[in-house]
Amino acid sequence: MSKDDLILRKERQLQVELGQQRSNPLAHVFDNLVNFCRSRSLFMLHYCTGCGAIELPPAMTSRFDMERLGIQPMVTPRQADILLITGYVSIKTLKRIILTYEQMPAPKYVIGICSCTVNGGMYWQSYATAKVLKHYLPVDVYIAGCMPRPEAVIEGLQDLMEDIKSGRANSWKKYFHNYDYYLGNQQQLFGEDWQTPTDIIAEARHYDLLTEQTLGEHTALLEKHQKPLEALEMRLQGQKQPL
Amino acid sequence: MSVLHLILELILMPLVAFVVGLALVLMMRKIAARLQRRVGPPFLQPVYDIIKLYGKDTQISHGMIHEMGIIMAVGGYIAAETLLPVPGMSGLADKGGLVTLAYVLMIPSLGLALGVGQCANPNGSIGISRALTAMLAYDVPFILVIFGVAWMYGTTNLADMIAIQQQGGPQTWGIMQMPLLALAGLLTLPAMMGKHPYEIYVAPAEIATGPMVEMSGKFMGGLFVMQCFQLYTVGVLYTTLFLGGGENWLTFLLKVFAVLAIPMSIAYLFPRYRTEDVLRLMWKWPVLIGLLGLAVVMK
Numbered sequence: 193m194s195k196d197d198l199i200l201r202k203e204r205q206l207q208v209e210l211g212q213q214r215s216n217p218l219a220h221v222f223d224n225l226v227n228f229c230r231s232r233s234l235f236m237l238h239y240c241t242g243c244g245a246i247e248l249p250p251a252m253t254s255r256f257d258m259e260r261l262g263i264q265p266m267v268t269p270r271q272a273d274i275l276l277i278t279g280y281v282s283i284k285t286l287k288r289i290i291l292t293y294e295q296m297p298a299p300k301y302v303i304g305i306c307s308c309t310v311n312g313g314m315y316w317q318s319y320a321t322a323k324v325l326k327h328y329l330p331v332d333v334y335i336a337g338c339m340p341r342p343e344a345v346i347e348g349l350q351d352l353m354e355d356i357k358s359g360r361a362n363s364w365k366k367y368f369h370n371y372d373y374y375l376g377n378q379q380q381l382f383g384e385d386w387q388t389p390t391d392i393i394a395e396a397r398h399y400d401l402l403t404e405q406t407l408g409e410h411t412a413l414l415e416k417h418q419k420p421l422e423a424l425e426m427r428l429q430g431q432k433q434p435l
Numbered sequence: 436m437s438v439l440h441l442i443l444e445l446i447l448m449p450l451v452a453f454v455v456g457l458a459l460v461l462m463m464r465k466i467a468a469r470l471q472r473r474v475g476p477p478f479l480q481p482v483y484d485i486i487k488l489y490g491k492d493t494q495i496s497h498g499m500i501h502e503m504g505i506i507m508a509v510g511g512y513i514a515a516e517t518l519l520p521v522p523g524m525s526g527l528a529d530k531g532g533l534v535t536l537a538y539v540l541m542i543p544s545l546g547l548a549l550g551v552g553q554c555a556n557p558n559g560s561i562g563i564s565r566a567l568t569a570m571l572a573y574d575v576p577f578i579l580v581i582f583g584v585a586w587m588y589g590t591t592n593l594a595d596m597i598a599i600q601q602q603g604g605p606q607t608w609g610i611m612q613m614p615l616l617a618l619a620g621l622l623t624l625p626a627m628m629g630k631h632p633y634e635i636y637v638a639p640a641e642i643a644t645g646p647m648v649e650m651s652g653k654f655m656g657g658l659f660v661m662q663c664f665q666l667y668t669v670g671v672l673y674t675t676l677f678l679g680g681g682e683n684w685l686t687f688l689l690k691v692f693a694v695l696a697i698p699m700s701i702a703y704l705f706p707r708y709r710t711e712d713v714l715r716l717m718w719k720w721p722v723l724i725g726l727l728g729l730a731v732v733m734k
Contacts, residue, residue, distance in 0.1 A: 232479075254471055260475070262477065267639045
């Protein structure tokens, strides 16, 4: 990122800040409406790690019924808004979590359930577990407990809804703003040749979310050995290569 | 009818269909919730979902055809709404008729197939091939039913059919005149809606919602809008063919909601059928009953 880009970006930020102090009381009606709808319609991804997942079926079904709050399960990252991390995160799982998180369309929210996601919990001494989730992904809400009951899960989700309604739940922007930090922590665990299919830097550039912290030594390392993505070859088992 | 009046009707009819469709989606989710002893979603939930999906900050598109596919899927149904007469508005119903409607109703599935094709997701390809097979399954009884109805009334004009049924009163309604065809139509309804137990092509747990697997943000929002139109179209078509259309908006909406409540209430009691089972079921019972009904009508 050149210096001119940075100056341009700072000027734009200045404009936005000036714009937010508009005197027209109706200036934010549309934003508020969209924020309200976002808070009342949350699709959570059907992806569960660890043991906390066992608390989600009662939270979704007739006993506690999360659909009252507009929360329903969705099965692909493309459709989902919330990524629930329900328990300890092994290093192998963390790779999948990051791939999944990067595929979700923003605004996206991450909720860490159980104490394992806060500080490693009872897996503190494990060699195969990522201890603190927020080193690898920006987390919106933590729900502590081992495991938290469905009431606690719903309470945490309601906190998230409040944050979204008031426009405070912007942690997804942190991932673009501070990509170098998150990528550095990921490289520490997965090795230097770690690469995901989603090009976060290009996305940050496209959506105007690039900051000084987005690029750094770790992204430079990534760009050094980054392989362009190719479509997987599709062939049946036992079929010979076409000549 | 003046041109201005026609244009007004062409704009109003899809809008009304969308609002009624939102209410139908809400009814479907409420029925599902009540059958599972839950409270269910709040009143405006379908609206929240659609606004949220269109308000996503990052949109992931897979190319031109992906976007065109969604436009075809929604546009096909918008075209279909202008061919379905409602109380006070007939739009293009006089010019179109049943045959055009049957053609137009195939556009959404084909558009979806195009859009999903560009996503290049294997789950999506499996899903859309299942969806097109299901279309093959329910189109045979569907064509039989509309052929029988058109033979019975001697016209393919939907507005004329409604006029004939309303002049004679309830004893001349399609459901009294040709109960076998009405039964065949009722059996075909849930398959046309693509809801339980005929939603093998969506199959969330196995192929990750099939055609919708790569749809995010506005694309998913387009599909949610399409679902509203889909429920409305199926309900209004059945009401028009067999229940005498609507004399006024009150009776019309009552009939549409009642018609759709029947398959929805039954739907959530059964597990999904596999694709070949859908085909076998559709080509056996509704086709058999439809052929019998056709024989009675054409005797």
